[in-house]
Amino acid sequence: MTNLPVSGMRKCEAALTGALRGALRGALSLRDAPTRIAPRAVLAGWLAASLAACSTLPAYTKPAVAVPAHFAGAPATPQPTNGWSLAEPGDAAPRGPWWTVFNDPELNRLEARVDVSNQTVKKAIAQLEQARSMVAYQRSGFFPTVTAGTAAQRFRTSQNVKHTSKAGLTLPDYSVGLNASWEPDLFGRVRDSVVGARDEAQASQADLDGVRLSVSADLAADYFDLRALDIQKKLLDDTVTAYAAALKIAQQKFQMGVVDASVLAQAQTQLESTRTQDTDIDVQRAQLQHAIATLIGEPASTFTIAPDTTAVPVPTIPPGLPSQLLERRPDIAAAERRVGEANAQIGEARAAYYPSLTLSASAGLESTFFAPWLTAPSLFWSLGAQLAGTLIDGGRRDAALQGAHAQYDGVVADYRQTVLVAFQQVEDQLSALSTLASEAQSQQLAASAAQRSLQLTTNQFNAGAVSYLDVVTxxxxxxxxxxxxDQIDARRIDASVQLLRALGGGWDRAVLTSSGNSE
Known part of the structure; x- marks a missing residue:
């Protein structure tokens, strides 16, 4: 009991004193006026229920974390585009799904199937329902337990038993009755367990949203990788067509004796090598198509996506402030809610130091003979109150409380680590987008220069100034x-998807506090 705050101990002691007085008054009233059992019992129950305000739950505050003032890789004045904007803390206004920033109807159609068919999401939904059922289970501890039963039996008492009127007699016995018991939540054990279950339910809700975000991001990444392969496939197809035409020209020149056999071999090698690269694209595309089928819950053998070589523009994504990230990431919210759950478990461990008060009542009919069973003389009833507490347990409660504190420290560390990883993921993708944007510019210049070089070399070969090997090179x-x-463009789109995932995909913590399991 030394682990409890002094103010909490005084409140709980006052509640315990009041409970004892209420129980004694109820017992005296029942002794003096047995004909008014039900009103007195109800009154005693309400008096005991009023004591439920006592709780050993520690005051909860969200763990402190170090939050930078801004993201190092963020633009100076980011502006939202394509109608997509990030949530402000406490903003519960609905927004469109994050993937609509790409303005791709096919992606939108695929993403709509994730919630319906993805088995990982369905499992997370089932786990959420399980967590919510535990809230109702723990809340049932506030209410009495009432049982009913009936029995019919015959029994014989040994004739050799002395000092009993039933010795040697065989008697029937018929009974029916109700039994009720209730343990008032004097020290908040039940309430603490309800708080813990609610926190776990909210964490499960955030887990579900995290799974949805992860699956939808995986789907978008695979889809855009597939689109990038379609673009490269078209490039290789066009190149194979051009090389095949070049080979025909080389064959004609060889037949005319203009070039030797080495030119023909070089053209043939170039064509077949490029054709091999072209074929390998088909293998990669098939694997991505199968992965997408699995993400939307469809057998890979029955799913196809038509090729699309339209270029995908890179959207501008405003990262917002690092402090907002704490409200936008479902995994951060889940980790924080589990800190609250661990805090509630400390309250449960503290409540074990205090005694429990149990109120019980039973009533029914019992008779040796069936005929007078339903008459007033067959009535029996009992009322009672029991106050019991553990005096010596070998340090079990101390160990449980220490374990609860250790668990709390562990989940606080998990929460802070989750926040650190979230900041890292955002910075990684912001840095990638910034670097890849510069790479795309320089690489486009390099590609243009390479095309000019190819054109000049081809002209020189046709004029007989260089060998065909120079053309091949x-x-x-x-x-x-x-x-x-094309690969850099694909990496930029992938980095955009991962940045949206790292920013929480427009998710808002308000969905937890607006659910039916909120405080």
Whole structure:
């Protein structure tokens, strides 16, 4: 009991004194006026219920974390585009799904199937329902437990038992009755367990939203990777067509004796090498298509996505302030709610130091013979109150309280680590977007220069100034640079998706406090 605050001990002691007085008054009233059992019992119950304000729950405050003033990789004055904006703390206004920032109807259609068919999301939904059921389970501790039963039996008492009128007799016994028991929540054990269950339910809600965010981000990343492969596939298809035409020209020149067999071999090698790269794209695309099918809950063998070579523009995404990230990430909210749950478990451990008061009542009919069973003389009833507490338990309660404090410290560390990782993920993607934007500009210049070099080298070869090997080299450089341009564009889109995931996808913590399981 030394672990409890002094003010909390005094409140609980006052509540205990009041409970004892109420129980004694009820007992005296029942002794003096047995004909008014029900009103007195109800009154005693209400008096005991009024004591439930006593609680050993420690005052809860959200753990402090170090929050930077701004993101290091954020633009100086970010502006939202495409109608997508981030949530402000406490802003519960509905916003569109985060993926609509890309303005892709096919992606929107696929994302709409995640909630309906994805099995990982369905499992998270089931876990949320389980957590919510535990709130109702713990809340039932506020109410009495009432049981009813009936019995019919025959019994014989040994004839050798002395000093009993039933010795040697075989008697029937018929009974029916109700039993009620109630343990008033004097020291907040039940209420603390309800608070803990509510916090866990809210954490499960945030877990569900985190799973939805993760699955939808994986889907978007796979979809845009597939689109990037379609663009590279078109580039390689066009290149194969051009190389095939070049091979035909080389064959004609060879037949005319203008070039030797080495030129023909070089053109053939260039064509087949590019054709191999083109075919390999099909393998990667098929795997991404299968992954998308799994994410939307459809068998891979029945799912297809038509190729689309339309370029995907990179959206501008405002990162907001680091302090807002604490309200926008479902995993941060889940970690913080589990800190609240651990705090409630400390209250439960403290409540174990105090005694429990149990009020019980029973009433029914009992008779040796069936005929007078339902008559007034067969009535029996009892009322009672029991106050019991543990005096010696070998340090079990102390160990439980120490364990609860240790668990609290652990989940606080988890919360702070989750916040740190969230900041890191945002900074990683902001840095990637900034660097890739510069890479895209320089690589586009390199690709343009490679195309000019290829054109000049081809002209020189046609004029007989250079060998065909120089053309092959220029073709390889040009193709490599074109593919690099497409790959950088794909990485920029992927970084945008990951930034949206790191920012919480427009999620808002208000969805937890507005749910039916909120305080």
């Amino acid at each position: 220029a073709q390889t450089i040009a193709l490599t640079n074109e593919r690099t341009v």
